[in-house]
Amino acid sequence: MKTSENQNAIFPQGQKAPQYFSGDAFVKMLIENPLLNTTIGNVVFEPGCRNSWHSHPGGQILICINGTGYFQEKGKPIQLLQTGDVIQIAENVVHWHGATPDSEFTHIAVGPNADKGGPVWLDPVTEEEYNSYRQENA
């Protein structure tokens, strides 16, 4: 499904992410001037798209609002994310997230402790890492 065909989207699609994603993702920040040291953004991943390994100095909360996605913390297996799931990612924990191979995936990203700084980006997620969920759950 192309994002532009998603007529049920809650938020505007936003800009295509220029880097740190494998595949097409669209990012829309929903707060211009954070009042409570907390940022809110919406991210749409097209099928197969994921971001690179990264961490957040202030941690992150993901609220899954459409489709099916993957989430992985370094050293743990990939976790399947369904619409309605909410996950908390501790400060400085290395992880990645994105869509499954066959589904678009949309999450709201809540960034507490914004004054601690933005994400720290690391290596892209390899095909082997991305495909490990299917191999382990085949």
Added chain:
Amino acid sequence: MKTSENQNAIFPQGQKAPQYFSGDAFVKMLIENPLLNTTIGNVVFEPGCRNSWHSHPGGQILICINGTGYFQEKGKPIQLLQTGDVIQIAENVVHWHGATPDSEFTHIAVGPNADKGGPVWLDPVTEEEYNSYRQENA
């Protein structure tokens, strides 16, 4: 529209709020054990339902995900909230929110600074206060 008829809900409906609401509202907390000093909940207001005047010691962010709602800070006119709107409410600012008379309304409520404590509840919103939007925008 009855909430039970909403087949597109992202989150489970949750429990009917026992107090501090005029009309029927359903509250579902989405994080059991806050890791980042931030709570996340989902609130569904049936048409005409609103909460009482209140404030949050740690502030609040509302992410509107379905329907049309009202929001008012003490001393200011009612503001119309549409699906996709995100508003920030400063610490200790007295306010209320809820559905418009003719639409169900759903928002995610983000509670930063959870260690500062839960909401401080005040008086119910009167019919005159609730109806002021229609009177001023007739």
